[in-house]
Amino acid sequence: MIHTSENMATIPEQEPYIQALHTSWYKPFVYTVDMLRLDVIHPIVSGNKWYKLQHYLSDATKKGADTILTFGGAYSNHLMATAAAANQHGFKSIGIVRGLHSKANLTQTLQDCIALGMQLHFVERSDYDKKNDTDYLQSLQAQYPNAYIISEGGAGELGVVGSKTIADYIPKHYTHICLSVGTGTTLAGIRLALSEHIKVHGYVPMKGGNYVQETINAYLPNSLQQSYTLHDDWHIGGFGKHTEEQLAFMNSFYETNNIPLDMVYTAKMMMGIAVQLKAGCFPQEAQILCIHTGGLQGNSSIQHKLIY
């Protein structure tokens, strides 16, 4: 994979669209299950990350920054999206990468970030853990005075504002919106943008992931704090982990629906939904829209086991 500033097409390469899942996947349990394909905006840039970043970038321009600095692990969709977005908008970019070991053996993600002009700085986990500490952020700012700093995962108020625009792609007839949750930023934005009677279900791929609720609620008025449901039963061993059963599910989902899922987020969400459908968790008349948030670049380590 080579993506340089010269041959990287403008994002979005393609506008998001809604694709119906094959009826065999959800009949006779509910009326419809469709998928909003945010993944199609770019093969390696996660759909939701792109929308989350937009308001940070305008703010960076407003503040006269010439560099975007952010944080991520060796497989981070956010780092990848930031490298691409900064490149497209004419910013330099710096990625603070978790773990010194990542330097010796660059993942495809990190190689792609470098190809997009991102400068990588590898830090020990103990330093990386300070990523939200005021002192550490001030020292980074002093080191890079022209940099605009974005939190890990694009988390934060402007990320929520950016995520609201995803709701523009959601037609009003859907009764349930399902999406994957990491920092909760995307869910918060979508929840704020949709009318209250539409149910929102978030699937958290972290063990004990219900803690995200606190973060999400901080973005929501009291009246909306009971208006979404988090499910953390489908972490499949933990964040970033996968099983043979999951790989089989991903291949079978692709065969049935012609949609590639990513192993960290969307595959686990759809595995959860498949179980919930059979268990009768959704009403018969439900019209469900699942959001494909992208993340396909994160499949590089298991690509040889996938049929797509």
Ligand SMILES: *Cc1c(COP(=O)(O)O)cnc(C)c1O
């Ligand atoms: C980051 C990410 C999420 C989670 O988004 P948050 O706004 O952090 O909750 C979901 N899906 C994919 C593919 C992602 O890359």
